[in-house]
Amino acid sequence: MSLPDPDHVPETPGRPQARPLKTTSLVIYATLILLAITIPRALVNWSKNFEPNATQEAALRVAEAIQSLSRRIGADWPFAREVFLEETGKRDD
Numbered sequence: 610m611s612l613p614d615p616d617h618v619p620e621t622p623g624r625p626q627a628r629p630l631k632t633t634s635l636v637i638y639a640t641l642i643l644l645a646i647t648i649p650r651a652l653v654n655w656s657k658n659f660e661p662n663a664t665q666e667a668a669l670r671v672a673e674a675i676q677s678l679s680r681r682i683g684a685d686w687p688f689a690r691e692v693f694l695e696e697t698g699k700r701d702d
Contacts, residue, residue, distance in 0.1 A: 646684045649676035 626632055645652050652672040659665035679685040694700065 645675055646679050646682075649679040649685055652676070 649672070653669070653676055656665065656668040656672040659668065676685075
């Protein structure tokens with residue numbers, strides 16, 4: 610069994626995307642924003658891992674603002690850390 614020559618693959622039906630890189634970038638950034646809103650605690654913990662300086666403080670403030678927004682709109686309910694901690698009896702360190 611041999612594979613066809615990739616230089617002579619017939620085009621697929623339909624119109625090719627005009628800007629595939631732009632579309633890919635949009636999907637990636639939209640996914641990152643969705644994750645930041647639905648799992649805000651991870652963003653806060655990530656920003657706390659930096660060396661303490663002005664940039665880290667700014668990143669932490671932004672992460673906490675996103676976490677506050679996420680709680681206000683109820684987007685973080687699938688990953689409610691507090692519920693997990695209550696159910697398991699663990700502490701958040």
